[in-house]
Amino acid sequence: MNLYFKEDEVCKEAEKLLLDDIFSSPADKEHYLVLFKEYRKLLKQMRRMVKMSDLMQNELKILSHKLEQMSSIDSLTGLFNRRYFNEVYQKEWLSACRSQVSLAALMLDIDNFKKYNDTYGHLRGDKCLQAVAEAVRKAVKRPRDMVARYGGEEFVIILTETDASGAFYIAEQAQNNVRQLKIEHTASSFQIVSVSIGVAAMIPSSENHPEELLNMADEALYRSKSNGRSSISLHTKE
Amino acid sequence: MNNLLIEKTQSTPTIQFDFLSNVLKISGESFPENTAKFYSPVLEWLREYIEQLDSATEVTMEFNIIYFNSSTSKIFMTIFDMLEGAVENGKKICVNWRCDEKNETAIECGEEFKEDLDVLPFNLIIEGDQ
Numbered sequence: 001m002n003l004y005f006k007e008d009e010v011c012k013e014a015e016k017l018l019l020d021d022i023f024s025s026p027a028d029k030e031h032y033l034v035l036f037k038e039y040r041k042l043l044k045q046m047r048r049m050v051k052m053s054d055l056m057q058n059e060l061k062i063l064s065h066k067l068e069q070m071s072s073i074d075s076l077t078g079l080f081n082r083r084y085f086n087e088v089y090q091k092e093w094l095s096a097c098r099s100q101v102s103l104a105a106l107m108l109d110i111d112n113f114k115k116y117n118d119t120y121g122h123l124r125g126d127k128c129l130q131a132v133a134e135a136v137r138k139a140v141k142r143p144r145d146m147v148a149r150y151g152g153e154e155f156v157i158i159l160t161e162t163d164a165s166g167a168f169y170i171a172e173q174a175q176n177n178v179r180q181l182k183i184e185h186t187a188s189s190f191q192i193v194s195v196s197i198g199v200a201a202m203i204p205s206s207e208n209h210p211e212e213l214l215n216m217a218d219e220a221l222y223r224s225k226s227n228g229r230s231s232i233s234l235h236t237k238e
Numbered sequence: 239m240n241n242l243l244i245e246k247t248q249s250t251p252t253i254q255f256d257f258l259s260n261v262l263k264i265s266g267e268s269f270p271e272n273t274a275k276f277y278s279p280v281l282e283w284l285r286e287y288i289e290q291l292d293s294a295t296e297v298t299m300e301f302n303i304i305y306f307n308s309s310t311s312k313i314f315m316t317i318f319d320m321l322e323g324a325v326e327n328g329k330k331i332c333v334n335w336r337c338d339e340k341n342e343t344a345i346e347c348g349e350e351f352k353e354d355l356d357v358l359p360f361n362l363i364i365e366g367d368q
Contacts, residue, residue: 048315048351048353049311052311052347053308053311055346055347056305056306056307056343059343
């Protein structure tokens with residue numbers, strides 16, 4: 001379809017009038033011709049302006065998409081960042097409240113990461129973070145679930161419509177994936193890089209605060225750490 | 239005739255129309271809240287300037303615009319129309335449309351403006367990082 005079919009129709013009509021020579025005097029015809037030429041010129045300009053405007057808008061659209069991505073992604077690991085996690089988590093919490101289904105949170109922390117940095121340096125530390133992030137991400141398969149970098153060497157996973165046992169299974173997957181990386185860590189008693197995980201799940205209600213589930217997962221993570229690390233602990237709401 | 243100098247703001251470009259050197263510069267970004275209002279003194283100055291111009295004087299109009307809105311493109315079309323009319327009347331005017339090699343949109347828009355012209359010399363100048 002021609003975007004300017006109406007304008008083209010007007011031009012055709014004008015050309016026809018000129019051909020039919022319906023004007024009462026040559027001066028009238030001349031005047032009409034001048035106006036018609038001006039109309040065609042302005043029309044041509046408008047077409048260009050619309051084209052330029054489309055170009056600009058397209059560029060802005062691409063830029064805004066890039067910015068949105070940049071503001072939601074952690075640049076080191078490529079996982080979602082905490083800012084974006086908070087946003088999504090609030091939505092998932094409300095959705096679970098409404099539909100009264102279980103929501104699960106996993107807190108993961110790389111064991112003895114400070115020692116790793118001290119032993120191998122910060123560059124290797126960054127590489128280790130990237131590898132662990134990827135291994136953890138692979139444990140989560142459903143598109144609505146989310147893995148984010150929560151802090152320095154801490155990650156968080158949100159699993160929708162998942163109860164404690166389902167969440168525990170994912171935690172095992174994540175832990176295995178990290179073990180299988182077999183990243184050397186001589187300062188750790190396991191000799192390889194490992195993660196401790198805290199798991200929590202609950203069916204939230206409007207009486208609960210969204211922080212509760214995350215605090216529960218955090219408490220469970222603390223227990224895993226106290227249990228000698230490289231373990232998974234479960235916290236369930238009574 | 240006085241020079242026309244307008245400092246740039248966040249949404250309007252720098253205008254440096256130098257009556258003595260006959261170099262007229264528009265540079266920066268252009269998306270004024272009220273485009274017609276912002277450019278009305280600019281167009282007025284140009285009209286007067288062209289009127290007093292003799293056919294020996296060589297005039298260069300420099301555009302270095304990073305971003306502009308649709309209303310601004312309409313104003314630019316109007317400016318090019320005025321300049322084209324002046325060239326048809328024997329005045330020596332040329333336009334330099336300068337843009338960064340990375341700014342593809344500005345380059346493409348420059349091409350669009352250029353294609354619309356018949357007699358006004360319009361140089362698309364693509365500049366790299368110096």
